[in-house]
Amino acid sequence: MQGSIRQMIKDKKEKQQSRSKIVEKIVPGILLICAIISVLTTLGIVFTLIVETITFFSQVSVIEYFTSKDWYPFFESDPDYGIWPLISGTLLITGIAMLVAVPFGLGAAIYLSEYATDRVRRIIKPILEVLAGIPTIVYGFFALTFVTPVLQNVIPSLPVFNALSPGIVVGIMIIPMIASLSEDAMSSVPNAIREGALGLGATRFEVAVKVVLPAALSGIIASVVLAISRAIGETMIVTVAGGATPKLTLDVTESIQTMTSYIVQVSLGDAGFGTTIYYSIYAVGMTLFLFTLIMNLVAQYISRRFREEY
């Protein structure tokens, strides 16, 4: 028996090797193609946005886009294409969202990382995950049918479509994001540092605010910046509850329109392929893309540049 398996393997070798030689050559190529698809996606996005935006600017002047204070694309006789009302609507929503998400997200992060026992953490973290996994259309529904009526009880003059309600709900939506990313940053602060401060008689709160928060600051800021980017790109909540009235305003009780909800509005309408309105969604999309891209790059820069090494 000894040597017979050896012989068998030898007999199979020829066939095995010629086949595996081909496979070993082809497979890396196929996998590389897979990897390149992600690059092509980025190129596709950039290419699409640039080409269609250029077409848009051949019909509408760049100067008008950046200086006009009015966005009335549907005025057939004299449409206005000034991006500022959409940007202000977007930033208004983002601002409200941050006012909700930063305190609650950060508070939850501090509680989870500094106070909570393992058991509590094991219960709360999945709940945050569930909250993060709820589709945005559901949040939109919640904003329109629950938050807005509740707010109307407080502010009777509040119209059905307003900036406040979707802003708050976008904030709720990104609480889990800030909470979990900040908590990661805070938990990675070594326990030895905490014990050092506790050993000197500092309270948990003092440790959290004076020791852990500063040490984890870059991670926390990065999480907030990412959350801002997420809020800027949020679409369905503002589409459902924010209205469709592009307005250069800081009044949170008014109906507004964000960049994203404008794009949806056009895609739902009957603006045909090739019209100026059709191309305008790409210009708006480009603006949106640049906003979020910058935010993401800033977040990456912060977390890379200021990474704490322990």
Next chain:
Amino acid sequence: MQLVDQAKVKSRMQTRLKQNKVLKGVFFGTTIFALVVLVILLYRILTQGIGYLDLQFFQNFASRFPEKAGIKAAFFGSLWLMAVIAPVSLIIGVGTAIYLEEYAKKNRFTTFIQINISNLAGVPSIVFGLLGLTVFVRMLEMGRSVLAGGLTMSLLILPIIVVAAQEAVRSVPKELREASYAMGATKWQTIKKVVLPAAIPGILTGGILALSRAIGETAPLLMIGALTFVAYLPENLLSGFTVMPIQIFNWTSRPQTEFHDVAAAGIIVLLAMLLIMNSIAVLIRNKFSKRL
């Protein structure tokens, strides 16, 4: 002279301890806030939607009358969409992950791909919709079809799958690879027979979570023109279609509040589906985390 005034320390201690206690309560409150919102949200949706949630709801197509409106087309549309997204995104995503973890050399091109993937994860979903509209619907002439929608969504969740799969592949111990190579196995044999089987639970968990993200997405599909009023089921990959989130959006946008209740019923179905998918993912994770 004493440098530390013990009396002062003692008197301040009281306020400091009080402060600690109060703020612990505040932080706990902020944490509970999320839970409270979740409970209200689910309660509202259940009470609003449960009345419309009957067998008819699954058997009927969209309708102008709330009591006749059903989710049949959207439900099956979502299944069709999933049938496109799952294989496409898993194959490309896992392929990318294996390439990056096992084959790619540590050079600029690899770093570029990696940075590109993390940036892609931060692009708003609606921008993917614009990409899909231009490339799949118009340039490749797929029309407003299941195929165009599925491919768009596959690209959207690709970064999530790549990152999850990379993590799964990376966590396969080096010793297992060594054992395989030492038996005379080739690289691909080692990947196929050792690395992938050991990484499958992680890949599946990440894949299902990514897929559930895709099932809940609305905006990109609105862009590529998934229809909002469909009274038929998709017949093939080039059929027009609608999906649950779009149907829910459609009902939510109606002024009649009856339709809001119908929307709530739709949301219950959508959330139930997501719950099932997530449970499967958790089950897989728990089952296999014990073994390794």
Next chain:
Amino acid sequence: MKTIMDEKKVVKAPRPEEKKKEVNTVYSIENFNLWYGKDQALKDIKFDIPEKQVTAIIGPSGCGKSTFIKALNRMVEMVPIVRMSGDINYRGKNIFENKYKVEDLRTKVGMVFQKPNPFPKSIYENVVYGPKIHGIKNKKILDEIVEKSLKGAALWEEVKDRLNENAYGLSGGQQQRLCIARCLAIEPDVILMDEPTSALDPISTLKVEELVQELKKEFSIIIVTHNMQQAARISDKTAFFLNGEVVEYSDTNQLFSNPSDKRTEDYITGRFG
């Protein structure tokens, strides 16, 4: 293969117990150097390793013994910054030659690692892994291979009723013997063992040592060990490595009873390392 074995029988036949018999060489290492980046890990290694004997490699931590054994089946190349010069001849052929297929080499030269590393599969699947990747698919043959290899690794009696259970359910010592069985399944010519007992308890260690004595009847075994007593107990030849060099290489008895180099003496009497 058969002819060599026959020849030897002829040579051996008249006086089988004779000490100074003709021995074939499996490995002959010539002026072998190896660097990790700029650090030289192995310097001018030069010696021959005999067939069907146990050759032990001993030396203090960081002396290059593990690197050396991993060079013998070219596993060392998995470290990307490695550079080498000189020759390692296996059965008369330089394994670093371009046309020498590393998969072929590793099919003939099996390896057992420091930590037991069975695959997270069933016991059965672990053993048939090698035969399967080399194209043996016949279920009956595979069954035979499993029984023979597990018997060869002295594990058969303990696991024969639970071949389909996960290998992770075995004890550390059993896992290591399973790894040896996995190695035996493709009937290698040489078995490299890289501190195979360092992660095991004394009883499991003893079992593996006994097994090594059995296995040398059919296989050439090269074993790295940090345990001098182990080397003395089980090996026929011993090489003492220090700072990447071979200080002394001779019959185990001689090296331990009458070392010719002062440094060897210091090491085996426990003055350093």
